Structures are given as structure tokens and as C-alpha cells.
Amino acid sequence: MQLQSTIVCPECSFIKTETMPTDSCRVLYQCLNCGVMLRPKPGDCCVFCSYGSFPCPPKQEEETS
Numbered sequence: 424m425q426l427q428s429t430i431v432c433p434e435c436s437f438i439k440t441e442t443m444p445t446d447s448c449r450v451l452y453q454c455l456n457c458g459v460m461l462r463p464k465p466g467d468c469c470v471f472c473s474y475g476s477f478p479c480p481p482k483q484e485e486e487t488s
């Protein structure tokens with residue numbers, strides 16, 4: 424299980440590695456560089472699924488089972 428996901432900002436390409444909570448989805452994420460508020464793309468449950476190098480833990484479990 425990957426608990427760290429590297430988020431790439433779609434606006435400014437700023438890269439930051441974040442630790443994901445295992446019990447909840449993160450639907451809002453503010454880029455520290457440009458300040459844009461990221462939301463999940465349609466069909467994705469959280470910002471990690473949309474912009475992260477790894478999807479959120481619940482999604483990872485889905486994919487492996």
C-alpha cells in the first residue's frame with residue numbers, strides 16, 4: 424500500500440509529495456506554489472486519484488482485490 428502520493432499541480436507544475444489519509448478521501452487540495460484549489464476530476468473520488476502519482480488507499484485496495 425502506497426501512502427505517499429506525489430501531486431503535480433495542473434496549473435503551475437509544482438510538485439509536492441503528500442501523505443494520504445487511509446480512511447478518507449481528500450477532495451480539496453491547495454497548491455502551495457500558485458494557490459490554486461484543486462478538486463477531483465469527474466469520475467475521480469479525490470485529488471490523489473486525479474493528480475497524484477498514486478491513487479488514494481481505498482482505490483488502491485479496489486484495484487488489487
Ligand SMILES: [Zn+2]
Nearest residue numbers: 432435454457
Ligand atoms: Zn500550482
